[in-house]
Amino acid sequence: xxxxxxxxxxxxxxxxxxxxxxxxxxxxxxxxxxxxxxxxxxxxxxxxxxxxxxxxxxxxxxxxxxxxxxxxxxxxxxxxxxxxxxxxxxxxxxxxxxxxxxxxxxxxxxxxxxxxxxxxxxxxxxxxxxxxxxxxxxxxxxxxxxxxxxxxxxxxxxxxxxxxxxxxxxxxxxxxxxxxxxxxxxxxxxxxxxxxxxxxxxxxxxxxxxxxxxxxxxxxxxxxxxxxxxxxxxxxxxxxxxxxxxxxxxxxxxxxxxxxxxxxxxxxxxxxxxxxxxxxxxxx
Amino acid sequence: xxxxxxxxxxxxxxxxxxxxxxxxxxxxxxxxxxxxxxxxxxxxxxxxxxxxxxxxxxxxxxxxxxxxxxxxxxxxxxxxxxxxxxxxxxxxxxxxxxxxxxxxxxxxxxxxxxxxxxxxxxxxxxxxxxxxxxxxxxxxxxxxxxxxxxxxxxxxxxxxxxxxxxxxxxxxxxxxxxxxxxxxxxxxxxxxxxxxxxxxxxxxxxxxxxxxxxxxxx
Numbered sequence: 001x002x003x004x005x006x007x008x009x010x011x012x013x014x015x016x017x018x019x020x021x022x023x024x025x026x027x028x029x030x031x032x033x034x035x036x037x038x039x040x041x042x043x044x045x046x047x048x049x050x051x052x053x054x055x056x057x058x059x060x061x062x063x064x065x066x067x068x069x070x071x072x073x074x075x076x077x078x079x080x081x082x083x084x085x086x087x088x089x090x091x092x093x094x095x096x097x098x099x100x101x102x103x104x105x106x107x108x109x110x111x112x113x114x115x116x117x118x119x120x121x122x123x124x125x126x127x128x129x130x131x132x133x134x135x136x137x138x139x140x141x142x143x144x145x146x147x148x149x150x151x152x153x154x155x156x157x158x159x160x161x162x163x164x165x166x167x168x169x170x171x172x173x174x175x176x177x178x179x180x181x182x183x184x185x186x187x188x189x190x191x192x193x194x195x196x197x198x199x200x201x202x203x204x205x206x207x208x209x210x211x212x213x214x215x216x217x218x219x220x221x222x223x224x225x226x227x228x229x230x231x232x233x234x235x236x237x238x239x240x241x242x243x244x245x246x247x248x249x250x251x252x253x254x255x256x257x258x259x260x261x262x263x264x265x266x267x268x269x270x271x272x273x274x275x276x277x278x279x280x281x282x283x284x
Numbered sequence: 285x286x287x288x289x290x291x292x293x294x295x296x297x298x299x300x301x302x303x304x305x306x307x308x309x310x311x312x313x314x315x316x317x318x319x320x321x322x323x324x325x326x327x328x329x330x331x332x333x334x335x336x337x338x339x340x341x342x343x344x345x346x347x348x349x350x351x352x353x354x355x356x357x358x359x360x361x362x363x364x365x366x367x368x369x370x371x372x373x374x375x376x377x378x379x380x381x382x383x384x385x386x387x388x389x390x391x392x393x394x395x396x397x398x399x400x401x402x403x404x405x406x407x408x409x410x411x412x413x414x415x416x417x418x419x420x421x422x423x424x425x426x427x428x429x430x431x432x433x434x435x436x437x438x439x440x441x442x443x444x445x446x447x448x449x450x451x452x453x454x455x456x457x458x459x460x461x462x463x464x465x466x467x468x469x470x471x472x473x474x475x476x477x478x479x480x481x482x483x484x485x486x487x488x489x490x491x492x493x494x495x496x497x498x499x500x501x502x
Contacts, residue, residue: 021291115440122440143454150451150488153441160443168380191433199376200420200430207368210322212329215365228369 010158032107050110086114087152090220092282094159099145099239100269100276102232103166103174105187111156163188171196173231234270240281286328286360289321290367297495301378310378312320313416321364328361379423382411388434388444390427413466446492456487458499467493 041166093107125142134142166175167184171192174180179187200218208216221227241277249271259265259272259281275281293314298313300484332354339350386393396411415423464477469489477483477498483490493499 041292051360115437118440146454147451150454154451156437157441157443157445160437187433187436188487191429194429198422201425202376202418203372205415205421206372207318207420208365211325211365211368211479212333212361215325215329217360226455280385 017241023154036146072231085115087112087155088151090114090155090159094155094162096276096283097162097166099158101234101236102269103163103170103183104277105183106163106188107159108185111159114152115155118149118152121145125149164191166194166196170230170232171199172229176219176229185254234273237262238272239266239284240272241276241284242278242281244280246275246280286357287363287367289324289394290364291319293317293321293371296368297374298405301374310375310382310411310414313375313419315416318371320370321368325364326363328357332361333359366455378428379415379419380426383423383426383430384444385495387492388423388427388430389492389496392496395422399462429475442491445488452486455484456490456494457482457484457502458490458494459502460498462498462499463495465500 003025006023010269090107090110093104093110097104110277125145128138174184174189174192175196203220204216208218217228219227221228226247241264242259242261245261248256249267251271252268252279257265257267259275264284265272269276272281276283296314297312297438333355335350337346382393383390394410412420430444437443441460460477460479460481460483463479466474466476468474469485475485477493481502483499490499494501
């Protein structure tokens with residue numbers, strides 16, 4: 001996970017995918033070829049792309065359709081259909097959280113509802129497992145259901161931990177910025193507060209207390225403008241997929257780039273933040 | 285030169301994080317170096333204060349040599365602080381990483397058994413002796429924080445289980461690498477893990493033992 005967040009910050013605009021890259025959306029390239037910059041070679045782009053893509057071993061939501069259909073119990077099937085949508089939504093939230101630098105809104109309802117369902121499902125599975133009438137074939141299906149449950153658990157775990165990682169990284173910034181508080185769950189906010197406290201106590205006891213008094217602050221800004229409070233870098237690139245037409249954005253170089261439906265782009269987060277938040281584009 | 289010691293500190297700190305696979309043992313807390321940097325900074329502080337006192341506001345703006353030396357001392361002091369904090373921050377990151385790698389098992393992390401398992405033939409200091417008392421406090425505090433946080437989830441899932449790759453199979457074949465004694469697994473099943481034996485068990489039940497190096501996936 002850490003490697004994923006430590007991508008080199010580049011001020012270079014990363015242009016859109018080269019034509020041969022996205023097998024999914026070949027439309028992408030043609031409309032954007034005009035603004036492609038020769039300065040970035042395809043090699044460096046590819047390696048960046050890989051660095052971005054590789055730490056997400058795909059939980060592929062489409063894979064889950066198969067298991068969903070194999071559920072044996074009629075009444076469970078309806079419930080499962082519903083849950084499937086939630087799993088997919090969590091999957092999107094998860095990749096959005098992982099793909100961006102700043103902290104995003106906590107999907108509390110989604111996680112709670114999934115957790116409840118997991119608990120019910122677990123009870124159901126336990127009952128069926130201990131039921132002597134359950135046939136061999138049903139046992140096999142139960143294994144599939146359990147595997148699926150493990151995968152959903154993985155998704156939640158990874159989502160929560162990814163957020164924790166960001167919260168700890170930017171804890172002081174979060175505390176100092178009240179507008180961010182609404183994005184966090186109660187537990188996360190208190191974690192941020194207590195973590196900041198813990199960290200500052202540690203720093204003070206370790207070294208700051210033995211420095212001259214004017215050097216003991218935790219929110220200084222250095223002469224070069226670097227602040228002690230770590231903030232998310234809005235210039236980090238994000239890989240986005242447009243689920244609908246988002247009009248045009250203006251790149252730093254002044255060029256216009258069209259975000260057409262079905263196209264994939266790698267751009268600075270700052271430029272597409274509104275689209276990401278409104279859900280018009282998905283972060284890959 | 286001002287700042288030489290601080291530079292030494294950050295260089296060493298940077299070097300210790302260069303390798304993540306295999307993870308290097310956390311170096312011993314550089315207490316003597318840190319104390320001398322703090323001393324240097326305090327001396328700079330006193331020197332700045334006394335210089336500012338003995339000269340009034342007027343001469344400060346006229347005496348270029350004085351302004352220059354004050355600026356240098358001021359910058360050096362700030363730089364020292366920055367290096368010290370960078371060093372601590374780097375270590376905090378390393379400590380947290382090890383905490384997560386151990387699946388949140390604080391006792392396991394600090395026991396010498398852990399060290400023996402990771403580097404059986406090296407005499408590197410174990411984590412407990414590599415940490416300063418303050419860092420140990422931090423680790424304990426962090427452990428408590430995370431315990432509080434994960435209790436909300438605990439009835440359904442364990443947050444501290446690994447997330448390196450998505451789960452594939454539910455069952456896993458394991459070989460016992462170190463004696464773990466009798467362990468009560470999920471569902472009340474009791475298993476006596478002796479070195480060399482092989483088992484086929486639910487992954488979620490033995491995940492922790494795999495992380496802590498008692499079992500090995502076959």
